[in-house]
Amino acid sequence: MANSKARAVLQVVISFIYTGLVIGTDCKDGWTAYHNSCYLFARNHASTFTEAEHYCGQHGGHLVSMETKAENMFIRDYLHGLKDEDRWIGLTDEMIEGAWVWYSSNTDATYTDWFPGQPNSHGGNEDCVILGYHNDYKWVDAPCTSSYEPICEIVSGEVDIVG
Numbered sequence: 001m002a003n004s005k006a007r008a009v010l011q012v013v014i015s016f017i018y019t020g021l022v023i024g025t026d027c028k029d030g031w032t033a034y035h036n037s038c039y040l041f042a043r044n045h046a047s048t049f050t051e052a053e054h055y056c057g058q059h060g061g062h063l064v065s066m067e068t069k070a071e072n073m074f075i076r077d078y079l080h081g082l083k084d085e086d087r088w089i090g091l092t093d094e095m096i097e098g099a100w101v102w103y104s105s106n107t108d109a110t111y112t113d114w115f116p117g118q119p120n121s122h123g124g125n126e127d128c129v130i131l132g133y134h135n136d137y138k139w140v141d142a143p144c145t146s147s148y149e150p151i152c153e154i155v156s157g158e159v160d161i162v163g
Contacts, residue, residue, distance in 0.1 A: 027154075028059075028060075028154075031154070032078065034071065034074045035070075035071065036155060036156035037071075037153050037154060037155050037156060038061075038153070038154045039064065039075070039078075039151060039152065039153055040056070040059060040061065040150075040151070040152040040153075041078065041079070041082065041084070041087070041149070041151055042055065042149050042150045042151070042152065043149065045149060045150065046147045046148055046149050047147055047148075047150070048144060048145050048146065048147060049063075049088055049092065049103075049128040049144040049145075049146075050144065052088045052148070052149075052150035053090065053103060053104075053150075055150055055152070056150055056152035056153075059152055059154075060154055061152040061153050061154040062090055062103070062104035062152065062153060063088055063089055063090030063103060063104065063150055063151065063152065063153070064089050064090055064151040064152065064153040065089075065090050065091075065102040065104060065105065065107075065153065066089060066111065066113075067102075067110065067111055068111055069111060069113075072111065072113050075131070075137070075151065076113075076131070076136075076137040079131060079133075079137050080137065084133065084149070085133050085148070085149065086130045086131065086132055086133050086140075086142075086148045086149075087130060087131045087137075087148055087149050087150065087151050088128065088129075088130055088148045088149070088150045088151065089129050089130065089131060089139070089151060090102050090103040090104055090153075091103070091109055091128070091129040091139070092127055092128045092129070093119075093127050093141075094127040094128070094144065097121065097127075098119075100112070100119070100129075112139060113138055113139050114138060114139045114140075115132060115135040115136075115138035115139060115140050118135075118138070118139060118140050118141055119139075119140075119141035120141065121141060122141075123143075125143050126141035126142050126143055127141070127143070127144050128141070128142055128143070128144040128146075129141055129142065130146075130148050131151075
């Protein structure tokens with residue numbers, strides 16, 4: 001099992017090097033670089049959506065805003081390597097039902113990767129979005145008061161250069 005996990009992680013790393021997707025972004029220890037951003041895949045910090053955004057802010061970032069298919073695939077591939085549980089992203093429709101916006105910038109989501117049948121606002125109170133482990137890390141709406149691990153992002157220009 002450890003061998004297959006190592007192999008999966010190695011495949012992800014090689015694919016990014018091969019396709020030239022890892023660009024010279026310097027990130028803080030524990031953060032992962034991709035294009036102009038650094039990502040923190042938090043562990044042992046499961047919290048509500050609002051608490052997760054606060055946690056990311058304490059680390060200099062925000063909940064991730066996935067604005068392209070390539071960025072979404074990077075995140076999904078990384079999570080497949082971790083074989084992790086559900087994760088918060090920074091998308092919400094708390095203000096206007098069905099109007100999905102990125103929390104950190106209050107901009108409309110122009111790219112989405114919903115799991116089939118989502119968003120469904122089950123029970124009328126699913127206003128935040130997770131990457132669903134059991135849904136191949138496709139996007140699933142969930143109650144903002146549920147508890148999940150956050151994925152934080154710092155966009156280049158907001159990054160403290162290391163080294």
